[in-house]
Amino acid sequence: MKDSIFQMVYELVKQIPPGKVSTYGQIAFLLGNPRLSRVVGYALHGNRDPEVPCHRVVNRKGELASAFLVNGVQEQRLLLEIEGVPFTGEGTVDLSSCLWEGPA
DNA sequence: AAAGTGACGCATT
């Protein structure tokens, strides 16, 4: 396994429990560098592994990503709603209630 | 081999 940021991002995102969401910045912070938020997004951008619930990762405002899977943000929002994640708007998640702060 | 680009976030003007 490489020590690349990408690998760590994937491993971390895999640990996000259902019904919860996390942000790029939060993940970057857990990796040890809050400024890696951009890299985190890039990592998930190229991700195709179903093991990595990239739909549970949103930006700092709680807004869904712009270029999700084939169905776009609609699919992402649906997945989150099914898991019980509350929405404050059409494309906005209630981070105050469902933000995953990291592995115990 | 070097420069540009990209699912972001925070500080500053």
Add this chain to the structure above:
DNA sequence: TAATGCGCCACTT
């Protein structure tokens, strides 16, 4: 309060 710039890593041209 809103808008712009900078920082970080990996990948593409």
